[in-house]
Amino acid sequence: MEVTIRICECLHEEAGTDLIKVPIGDRETVDTLLIKLGRRSPNLIEAVLDPRTGGLREDFDILLNGRSIQSIRGIHTKLKNKDELTISSSETE
Numbered sequence: 001m002e003v004t005i006r007i008c009e010c011l012h013e014e015a016g017t018d019l020i021k022v023p024i025g026d027r028e029t030v031d032t033l034l035i036k037l038g039r040r041s042p043n044l045i046e047a048v049l050d051p052r053t054g055g056l057r058e059d060f061d062i063l064l065n066g067r068s069i070q071s072i073r074g075i076h077t078k079l080k081n082k083d084e085l086t087i088s089s090s091e092t093e
Helices: 009-016 031-039 040-046
Strands: 002-007 017-021 059-066 082-087
Touching: 002 009, 002 031, 002 059, 009 017, 009 040, 009 082, 031 040
Parallel strands: 002 082
Antiparallel strands: 002 017, 059 082
16 A cells, blocks of 8 residues: 655755655545655655644645645544645745
């Protein structure tokens, strides 16, 4: 099982790419996925997460299949095979 993560243009340098595929387990959530992603692209995670709270910085959003995770269960949103996440800037690029 895997998910695809699309990275907004403003974060391509931190991520080193615009698309990342990550294997996931049965009970994977957005926060555990971000931990995995942090091992692979620590600069990306540092840019997106607030180090004081562990939550998303105000100027970024994560969409799960086109829907903001904030309207689901935040970073505790469960993932399933072939989900597509988009890390995007909350501001217009």
